[in-house]
Amino acid sequence: MPQVLVLNASYEPLGVVPIRRALILLLNDKAVSLEDSDVLMRSATHAIPAPSVVRLKRFVRVPYRGSVPLTRRALFARDGGRCAYCGAVATSVDHVIPRSRGGAHAWENVVAACRSCNHIKADRQVAELGWRLRHKPGPPSGLAWRIIGTGHRDPRWLPYLQPYGADDALARIEGRTSA
Structure with missing residues (x-):
């Protein structure tokens, strides 16, 4: 099932939702689509491209989230x-x-x-x-980890996640740098 990145009105990443939830946000005029995926959603009378990134029209206040949950x-x-x-x-x-x-x-x-x-x-x-760790374990930091840590990644999301540490997160995931 395709996933959609949801951004706050300030372009801050909030989370990842199923495509159905993103379509409901769009159809209820609560969000706008910033990036479309290659998938076409069809009804009896309409065909619209499925969103990949949506931005909420109104700012949502998010309580302090602390660190990334350990999953x-x-x-x-x-x-x-x-x-x-x-x-x-x-x-x-x-x-x-x-x-x-x-x-x-x-x-x-x-x-x-x-x-x-x-x-x-x-x-x-x-x-x-007598073993050694390849890198010192520690908590990941940055808002991008909340999204990347879900396991769902779409290349279209990267420009929206870069200001929040996505480059560092992806470099660690791909093994380009050590901790």
Whole structure:
């Protein structure tokens, strides 16, 4: 199901919604389409291009959001889908300081790991194995991470996310830089 980027009246990214919700916003004259996708939405009498980016007509006040929520999808996006220990394709989540030894389930203690490294590490600490992390884990920052962390990315969204740290986020996801 295609997803649509929703921007506030001030062009601040608010979130990602299903195409159906975006169409309802457009048809109720609550938003305007800034970018259209290649998909054509048809009814009995009309055919309109499906939106890819919509901007609300009225400013919506958003309470302070704090940090990006720690989800599996956001973690894999932060680590670029690569193992923090060996660089292979990551398939699991690992706690640097194991939870059995008092480690927290927090951005600073969680990394993406491949099945092999996660199995070998088990409930030991990285120093006990003589391993090193490829990058220091930490929370992602910037509004763009709220969007990119959902796993839905459309190239048409990039110009609207760049002022909010999208270039840094995408560079980390694609593995062009380390933490």
